Amino acid sequence: VNFLRRAAQVEFTGGASSSMTTPLRSPFRLCHLFGVVVLVAVGLLALAVGTASVPLEATVRIVLSHLPFIELDNDLPEAWRDIIWTNRLPRVLVAGLAGATLALAGATYQGVFRNPLADPYLIGVATGANLAVTIVVVSGSSLSTHSVSLVPFVAFTGAVASVAVVYGVARVGNTVSVATLILAGVALSALSTAITSYLMIKNTSNSLTIFSTVLGGFNATRWIDLAWVLPYAVPAAVVILAHGRILNVLSLDEEQAQYLGVNVERTKLLLLGAASLAAAAAVSVSGTIGFVGLIVPHAVRLAWGPDNRQLLLMTIILGAAFLIGADLLARYVDRPSEIPVGIITAICGVPFFLYLLRRSGGAVHL
Amino acid sequence: MIRSTGKLIWTLACGLLATLAVVAACGGDEADTGAGTATQTASPAAGATYQFDCDGDHPGTTPDTQAFPVEVTDDTGVTVTLEEPPAAIAALSAGHTEMLYAMAAGEQLIAADNFSDCPAAAAELEHLDSFEPSVEAIIALAPDLVIMTYDPGDVRRSLEDASIPVFFVNSPESVEGVYDQILLLGEVTGHVAESEALVTEMSDAIEVIEASLDGAGQGPSVFHEVDTSYYSAGPGSFVADLYDILRVENIATATGEPFPLLNEEAIIDGAPDVIILADEAAGESAETVKARAGWDSIPAVQGDRIYAVDPHIVSRPGPRLVEAIRTLAKLLYPDEFP
Numbered sequence: 160v161n162f163l164r165r166a167a168q169v170e171f172t173g174g175a176s177s178s179m180t181t182p183l184r185s186p187f188r189l190c191h192l193f194g195v196v197v198l199v200a201v202g203l204l205a206l207a208v209g210t211a212s213v214p215l216e217a218t219v220r221i222v223l224s225h226l227p228f229i230e231l232d233n234d235l236p237e238a239w240r241d242i243i244w245t246n247r248l249p250r251v252l253v254a255g256l257a258g259a260t261l262a263l264a265g266a267t268y269q270g271v272f273r274n275p276l277a278d279p280y281l282i283g284v285a286t287g288a289n290l291a292v293t294i295v296v297v298s299g300s301s302l303s304t305h306s307v308s309l310v311p312f313v314a315f316t317g318a319v320a321s322v323a324v325v326y327g328v329a330r331v332g333n334t335v336s337v338a339t340l341i342l343a344g345v346a347l348s349a350l351s352t353a354i355t356s357y358l359m360i361k362n363t364s365n366s367l368t369i370f371s372t373v374l375g376g377f378n379a380t381r382w383i384d385l386a387w388v389l390p391y392a393v394p395a396a397v398v399i400l401a402h403g404r405i406l407n408v409l410s411l412d413e414e415q416a417q418y419l420g421v422n423v424e425r426t427k428l429l430l431l432g433a434a435s436l437a438a439a440a441a442v443s444v445s446g447t448i449g450f451v452g453l454i455v456p457h458a459v460r461l462a463w464g465p466d467n468r469q470l471l472l473m474t475i476i477l478g479a480a481f482l483i484g485a486d487l488l489a490r491y492v493d494r495p496s497e498i499p500v501g502i503i504t505a506i507c508g509v510p511f512f513l514y515l516l517r518r519s520g521g522a523v524h525l
Numbered sequence: 526m527i528r529s530t531g532k533l534i535w536t537l538a539c540g541l542l543a544t545l546a547v548v549a550a551c552g553g554d555e556a557d558t559g560a561g562t563a564t565q566t567a568s569p570a571a572g573a574t575y576q577f578d579c580d581g582d583h584p585g586t587t588p589d590t591q592a593f594p595v596e597v598t599d600d601t602g603v604t605v606t607l608e609e610p611p612a613a614i615a616a617l618s619a620g621h622t623e624m625l626y627a628m629a630a631g632e633q634l635i636a637a638d639n640f641s642d643c644p645a646a647a648a649e650l651e652h653l654d655s656f657e658p659s660v661e662a663i664i665a666l667a668p669d670l671v672i673m674t675y676d677p678g679d680v681r682r683s684l685e686d687a688s689i690p691v692f693f694v695n696s697p698e699s700v701e702g703v704y705d706q707i708l709l710l711g712e713v714t715g716h717v718a719e720s721e722a723l724v725t726e727m728s729d730a731i732e733v734i735e736a737s738l739d740g741a742g743q744g745p746s747v748f749h750e751v752d753t754s755y756y757s758a759g760p761g762s763f764v765a766d767l768y769d770i771l772r773v774e775n776i777a778t779a780t781g782e783p784f785p786l787l788n789e790e791a792i793i794d795g796a797p798d799v800i801i802l803a804d805e806a807a808g809e810s811a812e813t814v815k816a817r818a819g820w821d822s823i824p825a826v827q828g829d830r831i832y833a834v835d836p837h838i839v840s841r842p843g844p845r846l847v848e849a850i851r852t853l854a855k856l857l858y859p860d861e862f863p
Contacts, residue, residue, distance in 0.1 A: 242793050367752050497755075
């Protein structure tokens with residue numbers, strides 16, 4: 160019950176830090192069970208509820224009929240099967256995957272940069288993706304081939320290129336200065352945004368397409384979008400989760416990490432690279448959805464403490480639940496219209512976040 | 526205790542904000558394009574076939590100087606007084622450029638916006654950016670009237686400070702709105718008789734089309750696709766008014782918004798008989814729509830009734846709306862319009 164107070168009481172004293180770097184018997188805690196229950200509940204609700212009123216029993220039968228070894232006599236309308244299987248289920252899964260990835264990338268950036276303001280877009284992932292999509296739209300090239308959208312591919316390329324430039328600027332020999340990375344990232348983002356804006360106002364007939372891509376959302380999500388994200392998100396998550404303890408040390412002091420035998424530069428590059436690739440993959444299918452990568456990790460810290468060994472996994476679980484829930488509101492509140500999901504993450508996420516900040520009594524820790 | 530309070534506040538905040546969003550989305554779309562009313566007197570001449578031809582010649586007529594000075598109130602409630610017919614007009618929207626040519630006022634134009642590609646004579650005009658209008662560029666042309674539909678900032682005030690009269694009219698949201706605006710521009714430019722004749726010709730042509738639908742029974746349902754994220758056209762938009770006139774069921778009507786971002790489930794569930802694509806320029810076609818996963822059950826896909834239309838004709842409020850309605854009528858009612 161008093162988890163918030165406990166979180167507020169955890170201070171970054173020497174004692175706390177040593178307890179955060181000693182081996183933990185198991186990274187799984189009760190909070191993770193709670194998180195999984197929340198995630199499953201939100202996920203099932205998001206699958207059951209939508210613009211089209213498909214009866215719950217039909218929804219269950221449609222999903223079950225696609226499982227192996229289950230034969231169901233499927234006499235349901237084809238439209239219902241398309242809505243549930245081709246539209247709603249992949250939409251829920253991709254929203255969850257994007258939420259988990261953005262939240263994890265945010266937590267990683269915050270740890271490595273030792274900066275509570277770091278979000279997955281800090282070093283140019285989103286602005287690079289937006290610029291690439293805008294250039295392709297403006298050039299008049301088709302953004303689909305064989306009815307498969309090429310937006311994720313273009314966006315991913317732009318995101319990775321942008322991060323590569325930022326890394327290139329900040330790298331001196333084998334070391335990367337965190338401050339330079341942030342500054343280079345912010346500067347390049349400003350440049351990309353300026354070019355994107357210029358191209359938009361010069362090509363008003365395409366501005367709707369650019370605008371909706373930049374704003375993001377999951378309206379036309381397909382199973383294939385999972386294939387865009389999973390190859391980056393899963394290895395990145397494995398790498399980052401394996402570095403929970405080292406992230407604890409890094410977020411305190413790089414020098415201390417060096418003393419503890421951590422190859423700081425290599426680890427930083429590995430973690431930032433993994434987080435950036437994962438964020439780029441998420442942005443490529445979701446567009447620029449704000450606040451997920453900022454709010455979720457901090458909410459988890461405020462609720463359960465800053466130990467990355469449990470925080471990272473919890474961030475993944477609640478990031479998924481948060482974005483699935485936000486997307487449910489995005490498509491349900493104003494049905495049959497959509498509200499851009501980024502607006503929902505802001506208007507629902509931010510008041511809750513401000514409330515958490517208020518409860519914490521002003522003690523925010525990484 | 527703390528946790529449940531947190532959840533409660535979160536739920537309340539979400540609920541409240543969600544309600545606000547719905548209220549904001551539902552209200553405020555009642556704007557009327559305003560002044561003047563269309564005069565529809567004569568019964569339609571049989572076979573009225575008005576068409577504004579982009580390739581045709583649109584010679585001007587001498588404006589009626591007797592009517593001046595004239596006082597006309599624009600859509601912002603500002604009364605503009607003109608001592609004599611304007612002879613150097615800058616029109617900052619393609620629809621208004623077409624209206625002026627259609628009422629034989631084209632020769633009074635000196636500049637138009639970058640999208641003014643019709644009629645051919647408009648190519649000879651100076652072209653201005655209407656999205657970020659340059660005050661300097663407009664002043665440099667020394668127009669004696671600027672017709673604006675969009676002001677990103679203080680463009681109107683800057684022009685008025687430079688003693689250039691500005692007539693501000695919103696983009697029409699219906700066919701009636703286009704008629705009203707043609708009549709209004711007729712007063713402003715000294716072409717009252719021509720503008721009244723134009724409106725009569727246009728409305729006669731549309732009445733002829735409507736009359737052909739009388740025996741058609743219930744029209745098909747339609748999904749109008751503006752772009753690939755499924756923006757559509759709903760109540761309060763010019764395009765939706767065309768569909769209303771054609772008595773078809775627009776599946777975006779339920780949104781209550783002029784330019785809704787339509788949920789994909791709603792498109793599949795809405796089961797439109799016809800899909801009209803205004804996003805051919807983005808690479809969409811009947812083939813790409815048919816290939817979309819999950820769209821197989823839609824009657825328009827099964828019946829192969831997916832058509833691309835020129836967005837410049839269908840979504841530009843001006844004299845070509847007759848052509849737009851005729852084009853859509855042929856696609857929506859192939860039996861009545863062979």
